[in-house]
Amino acid sequence: MATKLTRTLSRKIERRYSVKAVSQAFGDVEAILRNGTTSATTTDPVQVLESWVSKMDNQFSTSGGFSNPDCPHAFLSLLESPFFSTNLNAIVDYLSSRVEQRVIRRVAWIFHLLVLGAQSLYPNLYDLLVDTVPIVSRLKTYITRAYDLPLKFPALTLLTHLCNQMVLSESDFTLLDDSFIAYLLYAVEKSSYSDEQCNEAASQLLVAIHKQCRLRPSSQDSWDGSPGNTPRPIWSRTSSPTSSDSPLLTPASVGLKQRCTSSSGITPNASVSKIVFNLGREQGNCTAFVANLIFMLNREQEPTAILSLLDLITSIVTTPATFTLFFTNDLKVLVDVVIRELYNLPADADSLRLAYLRLLPSIVLNTQYLKFRHRAAHLASLLRNLTSRESLALVSSEVGKQAIQTARLCEESLAYGPLV
Known part of the structure; x- marks a missing residue:
């Protein structure tokens, strides 16, 4: 019943240790949730829900209350319970009436998460939350205030969900400004060895903000126009292909000066995501984040999330100011991931296959890859296999x-003979 949002708030290994704490905290309410019916003394489901909210608020209020893993498990216990499905209409009416009321911020936060958890069953609840409450502003406050630490991780996760699922209004999008992005990059750097959960949540939010830039109908995030700062893809396809099967390609030279000149067939792109802009500007505070990108890509299984990661990584390695952000070990892992996925992707995964193929030349030609040539022979063999007549007939x-x-752009640099 619960949406993916609430599921991602808690990892499986942590949920095992959260069950006991949650059950003890809710007591008789937990029993009602499991049974799906109200108790003999409580006939109104709204009273049960009020009691649940009160107990949840109490966990935020007291020292020694719920930990970050406990909090999402508590929401899952309610949203996935027989009680919630049995009394859905009453719960929807209750949330609709309560979400607009002025309450203390902890209680408001609880209502927000309940609305988002229930929105898959009643989509209008989602619109109600976004339209009637300054949710982005509130979440930004929870994230940046030092004294709201129990709300930081859930707020990071919820704002990530919003950025991934909808195009924010211009006023909300403006709140995700350079200073907020710099704060997130610093938070990732600072928490890399101390708070793994918030570290990853902040990294995922940065990826989601990049996706939000892409979702917007017209991007207003551009470089300031100063020399050397205009992001340039390493190649472009000309308007007239030589045949219906083989486009006219202009490989980029390996040399940096030639690589960044239009005479090599490179088409300047005047717009770049505000995340990439800030990565170029905040290079001292983004080491942990760019390493996290490779880590998340290596273990992510959701295709949509993988595409978002690949889009950001590709933007980084096609923008001169961020060409060398990835350390050598990170690039080696990235190459390993590309090889593994291009060999193992299912036949119907065209979007992912295209994304990996578009990323590969940028790694080879733009980064420091050619200084260490990690698995170059494997790459050459892979590209030969992908461009064989048998393989092309299957895609x-x-x-x-x-x-x-991709093969033609990489063949000279890999230097293992013609690939096509």
Whole structure:
């Protein structure tokens, strides 16, 4: 019943240790949730829900209350309970009436998460939350205030969900400004060895803000126009292909000066995500974040999340100011991931296959990859395999063209003979 949002608030290994703490905290309310019916003394489901909210608030109020793993498990216990499904209409009416009322911020936060958890069953609740409450502003406050530490991790996760699922209004999007992004980068750097959960949540929010830039109908996030700061892809496809199967390609030179000149067929792009802009500007505070990108990509299984990560990584390695952000070990892992995925992706995963193929030339030609040439022979063999007649017959024409383009761009640098 619960949405993916509430599921991602808690990792499986942590949920095992949260069950006992949550059950003890809610007592008789927990028993009602499991049974799906109200008790003999309580006939109104709203009273049960009020009691649940009160007990949840008490955990925020007292020292020794819920830990970060306990909090999402408590929401899951309610949202996935027989009680919630049995009394859905009454609960929806209750949340609709309460979400607009002025309450203390902890209680407001509890209502917000309940609305988002229930929105898959009643989508209008989601619209109600976003339209009637300054949710982005409130979440930003929870994230940045030092004395709201119990709310920091849930707020990071909820704001990530909002950025991934909808196009924010211009006023809300403006709140995700350079200073907030710099704060998140600093928070990731600071928490890399002390708070793994918030560290990863802040990293995921930065990826989601990048996606939010992409979701917007017209990007207003651009570089300031100063020399050397305009992001440039390493190649472009010309308007007239030589044939229906093979586009006319202009490989970029390996040399930095030639690589960044339009005479090599490079098309300047005047717009860049505000995340990439700040990565270029805050390089001293982004070491942990760029390492996290590779870590998350290596273990992520959700295709949509993988595409978001690949889009940001590709933006980083196609923007001159951020070409060298990835350390050598990170690049080695990234190459390993690309090889593994291109060999093992299912036949119907065209979007992922295209994303990996578009990323690969940027790694080879723009980063410091050619200084250590990690698994270059494997890459050459992989590209030969992907562009063989047998392989091309099994994929769509778009994937086939991209595979040929990637192979031709990389073949000189890999220096293992013609790949196509």
